[in-house]
Amino acid sequence: MTQRLTPTVVAAFIAMLLIAPGAVAGQTTAGKAVADITLISKPNPPKTGANTFEVTVKGPDGKAVTDGDVSITFFMAAMPSMKMPEMKNSVTLKHVKDGRYSGSGNVMMAGKWEATVSVKRAGKEIASKKFPITAK
Numbered sequence: 001m002t003q004r005l006t007p008t009v010v011a012a013f014i015a016m017l018l019i020a021p022g023a024v025a026g027q028t029t030a031g032k033a034v035a036d037i038t039l040i041s042k043p044n045p046p047k048t049g050a051n052t053f054e055v056t057v058k059g060p061d062g063k064a065v066t067d068g069d070v071s072i073t074f075f076m077a078a079m080p081s082m083k084m085p086e087m088k089n090s091v092t093l094k095h096v097k098d099g100r101y102s103g104s105g106n107v108m109m110a111g112k113w114e115a116t117v118s119v120k121r122a123g124k125e126i127a128s129k130k131f132p133i134t135a136k
Helices: 007-025
Strands: 036-042 049-058 069-076 087-097 100-107 111-121 124-135
Antiparallel strands (some): 087 100
């Protein structure tokens, strides 16, 4: 017995293929341009307290994005068993050269953080990417 694929199933499969590559890479695809975003911390891994962060941003065409407003938001989920609320901290980076952005900021405590790099132009987000970070 053979089964036929309905147009709806085929359309859903095609949509999944088109959306999945950006989603797997952690890059924004829903209504925003996909960009290549990298994040480096100095020291690496970051430590509790002051750190320097460097982000490199390239547009979908592979060219350096030099006119973005780039920030990193660090998030750690609440730990009710330890009576700790969620923690959040943002660091604004400045363009240095060739799509590289740099800035200093604090990591409030050791542990696992989710760092979200956001790239905006004229106040609108054009790309973002999440990075898992473990601070020492």
